[in-house]
Amino acid sequence: MTVDDVTDRRVKRTRMAIFEAFRELVLTRKYDDIRLADIIDMSGIGRSTFYEHFRNKDDVLVTSIEPLFSALAKIPPGAAEREHVQFVIEHFWEQRRFARIVFRDVLYEKLSRKLADMIELEIAVGDPAEKRFQSVAAASAMLGVIRAWLAGEFSMTAEDLSRRLMQTARQEVGGDD
Template identity: 25%
Template sequence: MKGNELDRRVLKTRQAINEALFSLMEEKRYNKITIQDIIDRANVGRSTFYSHFATKDELLFSSVEDELEILNQYIKSYIEYDGEKPRVNSVMELFEHIQEDSKIVKGLFKTESADFFFEKVEIYWNHRLEEYLQSKLPLGKNPKVPIKILTNHISSTLINLLKWWVNNNMSYTPSQMDQYFRDLINPCIDSVFYNDSTKS
């Protein structure tokens, strides 16, 4: 065992700890889970835990990194430009992914610390959206609402829909949720960019 490749034992141990955390999150709130709970569930020594993670939050974040990467990827096919109007594209695959992966996600959505996760998702999405909308701004038009507020609105609407859906037993299909998302956002994009006559 001299090679610089990671010992498989290490990965196995980390995964056991990881799974113990999410298993526990199905039973109680993240804040109430102790490190003792985790190492008992994972069958791992106390010092082993601390050799891998300095704090519980660090464990949570590391557990969630892959999920974060996946969600970030979805944003890339998130907007289309049909030559005339920017519109949000289908996010059905995102909802489908959440549905399949609901074990990790359900725990995460219950976590009080979930916000640190969604914050990261939102920051990435906002960045992408802003880049896109800025570059496609109709010349000579001033958006009725600042771009930063609009992008923030779009991201948080999607995240909010996801949360609502998960917390209401996913009682609509991914396809329906996708449609609802676009019904909520596209008229608003139209109005912000093109419709100067909307009274309010």
């Protein structure tokens, strides 16, 4: 085992402790009432260790959801695999108590911005303004539909929702016309 392997495991363990503490706090408190000190205390790490990994609690939120958003970001350019998208949708459903919290208000805006940034890196549109427009539109549409589904505004299987998201997003983001 190399020093890099040990360091990598330590980094993963630290980040996982932070993510788990953050998740627990989000489920038990209002987001605005969560302080960095709470995350640090609950995760059992030091303040300087926290700052080696994250800037603030918003950074923890956005970083924790990034792997899930990577599948959604591939939908608009048509590069997503249905199985990956369905996995994400099923995960949101299984974790709907947490998802309903983070898909609210200010947090929803932060997540929407993050997904739009990720989509922007994926789509091939020459004009920067058009690229941003399409990215924001696709992110808002997808997350809005997922949020409404989680809230029970309509009933659909995760498989059907995945398929519909893929069809709709590809139609809306088509490139320069």
